[in-house]
Amino acid sequence: MMPAGIRDKHIAVTGAAGALGSALVARLSGAGARVIGIDYAAEAPGSAAYIFIGSVDLRDERSASSAFARISDLCPRIDGLVNVAGGFRWETVSDGSVQSWDLLYRMNVLTALNATRAALPLLRVQGGSIVNIGAAAALKSAAGMGAYAASKAGVARLTESLADEEKDRGIRVNAVLPSILDTPTNRADMPEAEHGRWVTPDALASVILFLLSDDAAAITGACIPVTGRV
Numbered sequence: 029m030m031p032a033g034i035r036d037k038h039i040a041v042t043g044a045a046g047a048l049g050s051a052l053v054a055r056l057s058g059a060g061a062r063v064i065g066i067d068y069a070a071e072a073p074g075s076a077a078y079i080f081i082g083s084v085d086l087r088d089e090r091s092a093s094s095a096f097a098r099i100s101d102l103c104p105r106i107d108g109l110v111n112v113a114g115g116f117r118w119e120t121v122s123d124g125s126v127q128s129w130d131l132l133y134r135m136n137v138l139t140a141l142n143a144t145r146a147a148l149p150l151l152r153v154q155g156g157s158i159v160n161i162g163a164a165a166a167l168k169s170a171a172g173m174g175a176y177a178a179s180k181a182g183v184a185r186l187t188e189s190l191a192d193e194e195k196d197r198g199i200r201v202n203a204v205l206p207s208i209l210d211t212p213t214n215r216a217d218m219p220e221a222e223h224g225r226w227v228t229p230d231a232l233a234s235v236i237l238f239l240l241s242d243d244a245a246a247i248t249g250a251c252i253p254v255t256g257r258v
Contacts, residue, residue: 033242035060043112045069047211051229092142105153111140118172136179155198162203191249200248207258225257
């Protein structure tokens, strides 16, 4: 059963060309949403049956503002924003680079912050939902995950703060905290792992659709673990 109130909603998805972004766009389109995809890539993968805005560097505030100005020209409002754009790097604290901490902060926190700030005027027209992609590592990290986990903890705190700020404007803000996503890249990096325990992009997309929907009207400020059997 599809969540209620997705059809004809205008939903912006950052990182739309990636594995999770592509799965989410497909699910949203299948549910009747009007999707606007945003990505650093210049072109959408395959033949995109949705509005795609490419060559957007969400680490840069001006680039994010320009992208959402284009969306404003196409739509008088948006009903949802999903901040998928981000990145990962595995390295230990002792042997890794200090620059990695800045890099992952910019990739994971600033992309979500800049997209959200640019989208808020469109979301405030009649309210809506923001879903951020955090990580289970934000709750409990492990070796080699320091910089990544710290950046995703930043996403969680951004989620909670913004939810409190926007609750009286009819904007809900939540985050999903997945464990390992079952993507071709992760399978190549961890060929001996039990891939069946991981979270598929489609399964995570189902949770995101729920949080965007009218069925989740009572939920804001939540950081929801989606960890499969890891």
